[in-house]
C-alpha cells in the first residue's frame with residue numbers, strides 16, 4: 001500500500017551499513033549490552049523489583065506477542081480519566097482551531113496530565129502497575145505520559161512510519177482513545193513481537209523509520225494489527241519489541257492519551273518527569289517503585 005507518508009519515512013539504519021564490530025551487532029544484542037551495564041551498577045534493584053512483583057495477580061494480562069486490547073471498565077479511574085480529558089480536549093481543540101497558532105501534536109505533557117488527581121490515580125493504580133509489571137517481568141517504572149492530537153491530514157501528527165522505540169529492551173505503552181478511531185483516523189498499527197523480531201533478524205534493522213513496502217517484503221501484511229476502537233478504548237503495546245506506526249489521520253482526527261512504562265533500568269533519563277509526580281496517600285510498594293528509575297544521566 002503506497003501512502004502519502006512514504007516520502008517522510010525510509011531513513012532506516014541497517015547493521016550492514018555500519019563499520020567495524022557494529023556491523024555484526026544486531027539491535028537486540030546492542031540493547032541487551034547497554035541494559036546489562038545499567039543493571040550491573042545497581043543490581044540489587046533488579047532482584048528486589050522481581051520479588052516485589054511475585055505475589056501480584058492482575059485481572060487482565062498482556063500476552064507475550066506484545067499487543068492487546070484491555071478492558072477499560074476494569075481499570076481503576078478509567079471512566080473519570082476518559083470523561084475529564086474528553087471534555088478538556090474538546091475545548092482545547094476548538095480554541096486552537098479558532099486561533100492562528102501553529103499546529104502542535106502534544107496537547108498536554110506528563111506534568112500537566114498527572115497534576116489531575118484521577119489521571120495520576122489511573123496511571124499509578126496498583127492494578128495497571130501489576131498488568132504492566134507482569135508483562136515486563138519486573139515492577140514497572142513510570143516513564144512518561146502525553147495527550148496527542150492527530151490532526152486530519154497533518155503529515156507530522158505522530159509517527160506515521162514503521163519503527164521500533166528505543167527507551168528500553170521492553171516497554172509498555174497504554175493507549176486510551178479519547179475519540180472514535182476508525183482506519184482513517186490513524187489508529188495505532190502494530191506487528192506482533194515474533195514477526196517484528198523476524199524482520200530485525202533478517203534485515204539487521206537498527207533504528208529509524210522504514211517504508212511499508214520494505215516491511216511487507218519480510219512480513220505478510222495480514223500480520224498487522226490495526227487497533228481501531230470507540231472512545232475510551234484501551235490498548236497495550238510493547239513498542240520496543242513490536243514494529244508500529246500511528247497517526248495516519250487521512251480522514252479525521254485522533255485524540256489519544258499515552259502512558260509509558262519501562263523497567264527501572266531504562267535508557268531515558270526521565271528523572272525530571274518523575275520528580276514532578278506526587279504519590280497517592282499511603283502508597284503501595286509497587287506505586288513507590290513506579291516512581292524510581294535509574295539511567296545514564298542526560
Ligand SMILES: [Fe+2]
Nearest residue numbers: 159164165239
Ligand atoms: Fe513509536
